[in-house]
Amino acid sequence: MRPFEVKSPRTLREVVLSLPDDHRPQGARLVAGGQDLLTVLKDDIEQPTALVRLRGVPGLADIAVSAGGALELGALVTLQDLADHAGVRAAAPSLAEAAASIASPQIRSQATLGGNLNQRPRCPYYRHPAVVCFKKGGNTCLAEFGYSKYAAILGGGPSYFVHPSDLAPVLLALDATFHLVGKTGAREVKARDYYVLTDVALDAESVRRADEVLTKVTVPAAPAGLRSTYLKFKERASFDFALAAAAVGVRVEGGKVAEARVVLGGVAPKPWHSPEAEAALVGQPMNAETWRAAGAAAVKDAAPLEHNGYKVHLVKGVLFRALESLA
Numbered sequence: 001m002r003p004f005e006v007k008s009p010r011t012l013r014e015v016v017l018s019l020p021d022d023h024r025p026q027g028a029r030l031v032a033g034g035q036d037l038l039t040v041l042k043d044d045i046e047q048p049t050a051l052v053r054l055r056g057v058p059g060l061a062d063i064a065v066s067a068g069g070a071l072e073l074g075a076l077v078t079l080q081d082l083a084d085h086a087g088v089r090a091a092a093p094s095l096a097e098a099a100a101s102i103a104s105p106q107i108r109s110q111a112t113l114g115g116n117l118n119q120r121p122r123c124p125y126y127r128h129p130a131v132v133c134f135k136k137g138g139n140t141c142l143a144e145f146g147y148s149k150y151a152a153i154l155g156g157g158p159s160y161f162v163h164p165s166d167l168a169p170v171l172l173a174l175d176a177t178f179h180l181v182g183k184t185g186a187r188e189v190k191a192r193d194y195y196v197l198t199d200v201a202l203d204a205e206s207v208r209r210a211d212e213v214l215t216k217v218t219v220p221a222a223p224a225g226l227r228s229t230y231l232k233f234k235e236r237a238s239f240d241f242a243l244a245a246a247a248v249g250v251r252v253e254g255g256k257v258a259e260a261r262v263v264l265g266g267v268a269p270k271p272w273h274s275p276e277a278e279a280a281l282v283g284q285p286m287n288a289e290t291w292r293a294a295g296a297a298a299v300k301d302a303a304p305l306e307h308n309g310y311k312v313h314l315v316k317g318v319l320f321r322a323l324e325s326l327a
């Protein structure tokens with residue numbers, strides 16, 4: 001075990017000032033519930049000299065639901081609180097469903113919203129202490145030519161890991177905004193613009209700078225009549241990450257889809273917004289033919305590797321079932 005210092009600031013300003021200016025693996029790291037970061041340390045993927053605790057900062061664990069159904073969620077809200085909160089379940093059931101689908105009760109009681117949205121990839125090559133892949137400063141993605149069962153079929157290259165968060169696709173579909181505070185001030189980023197592909201950045205999965213803290217997530221009230229769900233397909237019945245998942249919302253008017261939102265999980269290095277699937281839905285009746293067309297459109301540009309062609313079919317099935325459940 002490598003020694004590291006633990007800092008417990010009491011204000012957000014102190015937290016931000018304790019964080020480094022770049023994503024070097026040896027820089028200080030923000031820690032919330034520690035459910036991802038401690039595994040990253042154990043696997044020697046990062047070697048921080050200091051962990052900066054966020055839990056000492058008051059006011060970051062609150063959930064507020066407006067009368068109209070808009071949500072304000074503090075970064076330190078636990079996944080179990082998200083899953084259980086009556087106001088969240090009523091205003092954004094797909095978000096509560098996604099939170100409930102994550103890991104085990106023990107992990108959900110410690111893991112936080114901010115940590116879930118900023119967790120590192122779970123690719124088995126990336127997580128292997130002896131492997132130095134693109135994501136760790138190396139010059140290859142072993143999933144591309146090696147074992148690719150869990151790798152991306154969309155948006156891959158140069159690295160082919162899949163984004164692990166179940167909450168992220170839902171928050172994109174709900175048109176959420178992420179609120180960040182860093183050394184140079186505060187800014188807001190749409191969930192849809194937060195995550196980046198690996199041809200944009202290899203040392204990070206989002207536009208968040210190393211000194212920035214995600215402080216809260218806001219979700220606007222859903223338009224009247226919009227129904228949403230989150231469906232996740234896992235390899236085993238017990239807790240597991242998604243092989244493919246779909247966060248879907250539809251609003252039907254006069255028997256036809258007037259608005260559609262489709263974001264896929266488990267298939268790309270970022271939550272995969274699919275305007276193609278949305279276009280295949282809008283203007284069409286909610287029936288099996290339409291759902292099949294949406295699935296075909298969602299995987300139109302899929303480029304599977306040697307062992308993950310099954311994900312193309314899985315996406316179609318997950319999307320079909322998610323849409324069917326909303327009909």
Ligand SMILES: Cc1cc2nc3c(=O)[nH]c(=O)nc-3n(C[C@H](O)[C@H](O)[C@H](O)COP(=O)(O)OP(=O)(O)OC[C@H]3O[C@@H](n4cnc5c(N)ncnc54)[C@H](O)[C@@H]3O)c2cc1C
Pocket residue numbers: 029030031032033034035036037038054075079101102103104107110111112113114115116117118119120164165166167212213214215239240241242
């Ligand atoms: C056995 C197991 C199964 C799991 N299954 C799933 C699953 O099915 N679906 C899923 O989505 N997840 C799954 N996870 C991942 C789990 O949800 C995350 O590890 C957890 O949510 C991380 O939250 P945390 O508060 O513990 O984060 P931490 O471990 O404290 O932090 C994680 C990362 O986020 C950064 N970070 C934390 N908070 C903030 C913030 N406010 N602003 C900016 N950066 C921040 C940290 O610096 C660190 O890099 C699983 C984990 C385990 C161990």
